[in-house]
Amino acid sequence: MSCSCTSSSTHDSLEQEVMDKINNHPCYSEGAHQHYARIHVAVAPACNIQCHYCNRKFDCSNESRPGVTSAKLSPEDAVKKVLYVGGEIQQLSVVGIAGPGDALANPAKTFETFRLLQEKAPDLKLCLSTNGLRLPEFIDEIVKYNVDHVTVTINSVDQSGEIGSKIYPWVHWNHKKVFGAQGAKILLEQQLKGIKMLVERGILVKANSVLIPGVNDKELPNVAKKLKELNVFLHNIMPLLSKEEFGTYYGLNGQRSASDQEVMEAQEACGMDMKLMSHCRQCRADAVGLIGEDRGDEFTPDLFKTMTWQALEDKYDMPSRAKKHEIIENWRAALEAANDRIxxxxxxxxxxxxxxxxxxxxxxxxxxxxxxxxxxxxxxxxxxxxxxxxxxxxxxxxxxxxxxxxxxxxxxxxxxxxxxxxxxxxxxxxxxxxxxxxxxxxxxxxxxxxxxxxxxxxxxxxxxxxxxxxxxxxxxxxxxx
Known part of the structure; x- marks a missing residue:
């Protein structure tokens, strides 16, 4: 007869496996975000849903928010950029595809980028962000390319679709636009199905929720409860950014942004159920550097596009990067000791x-x-x-x-x-x-x-x-x- 209980040693082993996965991931580990850098590569311009808080901009250099980028990149140029940046910023540890549209609405470009990264920069962690509409369809590809961190934006778990319809006017499903509550219900069904499949495959899931005052602010505790049921690793509650100059539906129609105090209230309400991410910076689709800084303007295409693969691999210099990461870990250990674990x-x-x-x-x-x-x-x-x-x-x-x-x-x-x-x-x-x-x-x-x-x-x-x-x-x- 087999025992259905998990032994403490097995539990400890699983916990250590998770800690190893997130140790140098600046988005999944609050302890890592002041030491390790990330890069987002803008290879995914298209999107398959419309969000009232989003306005994608492909030639924007002066807005710091999701959905904007200075330039779209081909998979080959994206990987060239990663190698160049990884040589310049040796604490780079993560590559993510976060738009400026949806990673899985652009599957060919997304997975070709990951294929090349596996070949050219195998020391980097791979991530993608998605609205989840096509997530179940691409679980096997996510596993194939060792993408072990996936972020899903989920703003409501209201089964009626009423709350979702106030956030998403339509979704593109089965080659047509589905509007209102019906579209929101389809999106939620796919999100929950996809998250369950990711967790079953051992992939760490971070859920993003945009706090929209008067729309889903009372709904977020329900989202947190559902995420806990699904064994989602981390919940990130982000304030709505709603300025008129962003050109979003909300921004143009007077929906106000969420305040810091409202985010803190939501964190308190949701934190009883879920482990929360508190250090998110709502990064651009082409963000480069430590979380909280954006060095993207330093790495223009003319620096890396004409370089050969060999020259870029030499610049990337994996042994030197490994030494840099060792120095970072020694410094983190010293800091932890100095901070007395308080x-x-x-x-x-x-x-x-x-x-x-x-x-x-x-x-x-x-x-x-x-x-x-x-x-x-x-x-x-x-x-x-x-x-x-x-x-x-x-x-x-x-x-x-x-x-x-x-x-x-x-x-x-x-x-x-x-x-x-x-x-x-x-x-x-x-x-x-x-x-x-x-x-x-x-x-x-x-x-x-x-x-x-x-x-x-x-x-x-x-x-x-x-x-x-x-x-x-x-x-x-x-x-x-």
């Missing part, structure tokens, strides 16, 4: 705080796990929730303009108001350096700023600074009690 993922307030009180702490960083960026140069802030017991990473928050772009661009009109609005609910800012003027401005919203932790490990510094400013009395009571 960060908890998916923590409740009870796990963070003995009193139920927590504070929000913002950090400026250029990566590598330290507080190594001046306030004046920051265009995003990492946000941590902190109690007297532990901390957890909550989200990143972007601003369109840094406080100061440098002496040549400073005209005296420093854009502090946007930063103050972005950090209005934050209690403490840790940064490498900050001047008296911006420090005074932040004080006007009761935000304490401190640059005494410059170049120190982020997590340990966040915890120690919060204890110093907010939980000193609690610590004294613990020591006396």
């Amino acid at each position: 960060k908890i993922e998916q923590a409740s307030k009870e796990q963070l705080s003995s009193t139920g009180e927590t504070k929000l702490v913002a950090v400026t960083t250029a990566g590598e796990g330290t507080i190594n960026l001046h306030f004046g140069s920051a265009t995003e802030f990492l946000i941590y929730e902190v109690g007297d017991k532990a901390i957890k990473f909550v989200m990143h928050r972007k601003v369109e303009n840094a406080y100061c772009k440098g002496p040549e661009d400073c005209d005296g009109s420093y854009p502090i108001e946007e930063i103050k609005q972005t950090l209005k609910d934050v209690d403490l800012l840790l940064t490498e350096k900050i001047g008296d003027c911006p420090q005074g401005e932040l004080k006007s919203i009761n935000l304490i700023s401190d640059d005494s932790y410059a170049l120190q490990p982020i997590e340990k510094s966040v915890f120690e600074a919060a204890k110093k400013y907010f939980f000193a009395d609690v610590q004294v009571e613990k020591e006396l009690g």
Whole structure:
């Protein structure tokens, strides 16, 4: 008689297999995203559904959001670009196909790209993003090309299709457009079927959900419950980006973007059921570099298109890249030791705080796990929730303009108001350096700023600074009690 229970050793082995898969994946591992880089190659221009939040742009260089790219690439040119970038940015660990349309609406280009990558850059992890409409159709190809990370965008699990019809006006199915609730029901059926098939094949699934105020904000906890049932690995709740200049249906018709606070509320509501991704940057279809930066403009086609495969493989230099990754792992181990393991993922307030009180702490960083960026140069802030017991990473928050772009661009009109609005609910800012003027401005919203932790490990510094400013009395009571 066979036992249906999984032994602890088997469970540990499976857990280790998953950890090995995500260890250097900056999207699937929050711990990796400050150390490893990714590249998206824009080989998939076509899409088979219409989303009210999407407007694909193929020659756009000034918008930082999904669906835009500076140029479309052939599979061959995409792989040439990867080899060139991988030689320049040796911490590159992942290649993804995320549009600017849908990877599986362009199957020939997508899988030819993966075939060439397997041959030319076998050390890279391969990913694709999809709306899921054709996902069941291409499970075998996904497995064949060792694509072991797949992201599916799923915004509703409403079986009636009513919520979905407010997001997707139509889907292209069986050679025709299917409109409204019927199209949304077809899409959901295919998404759930495809996710189940991926999980059964041992492929890690990340689900993206766009938080659309007044449309699916109350639906997302139901999405999280369903994803947990399906054994999805990670749930990423992204705020709707809805500016008029994006040219989307929502943007042109007055649907507002989601706020940082609404995203935090949704994370709290969904985090009871699902492991959440908190460090997403909603990258372009041609993003290059660390998450949070985009170096795509540096790698124009004229740099790599005319190079021979041999020259590109020499530039890629796999032995040198392996040494770089070894250095990164040694640095991460040292950081983990220095941070004293005081960060908890998916923590409740009870796990963070003995009193139920927590504070929000913002950090400026250029990566590598330290507080190594001046306030004046920051265009995003990492946000941590902190109690007297532990901390957890909550989200990143972007601003369109840094406080100061440098002496040549400073005209005296420093854009502090946007930063103050972005950090209005934050209690403490840790940064490498900050001047008296911006420090005074932040004080006007009761935000304490401190640059005494410059170049120190982020997590340990966040915890120690919060204890110093907010939980000193609690610590004294613990020591006396």
